[in-house]
Amino acid sequence: MSLPEQLRYTEEHEWIEDRGDLVRIGITPYAAQALGDIVYVQLPEVGERIESGASCGELESTKSVSDLFAPVTGEVVAVNAAAADDPAVIGSDPFGEGWLLEVRAEQTGAVLTAQEYAQFTGGE
Template sequence: MALPTNLSYTEEHEWIEDRGEIARVGITEHAASALGDIVFVQLPEVGDTIEAGQACGELESTKSVSDLFAPVTGEVVAVNDAVDEDPAVVNSDPYGEGWLIEVRVTETGATLTAQQYSDLISE
């Protein structure tokens, strides 16, 4: 499983793409695979404030329900409506069309490089 090296990762299996003051957030391919077929996504709404390390949504699969943890603190400025309409896109394209939210960042939580995350999931 190749990890995009332009992203940062969290120990809770989220990825962050730095786009200046805005960060795009999603879950990793490892997380999507572990969850199984995702059938429902509950995300924060545009305008909500999220806090790094705190749950800000849920992903429901055929196996379980898992919290989405905010990797950054800030205001949600966009939500990917495509994953609301077709949650399976998170499984099929987690680093592309399966992104979840965009946040105007005021603080970044603890992150890992692609290599550090790769080491974490291979333990």
């Protein structure tokens, strides 16, 4: 799966999409593949503050449990209930229907371009 150029990526394998006043966050296909079949998702509540670099949720698969790290600091304004109800969508459509949360970001942590992330993961 090719990496959308307009997104930014973290070394913890999250992606960030700038949507004006908000950012949308999800995990990369690399992370989804490493996890395997995702069976449970714990996301922060709407209104909760998250801190860049800190754990803000969990993804549980048939292989393991992995923390979801916040790539930004800010207030959660939306969570993807569809992904929580059917976590398989995170693996099958990580850049589309598998998004996880939207945040009114105050600060963004360290991010990579698509090319930098591909190099980081050995994809290019």
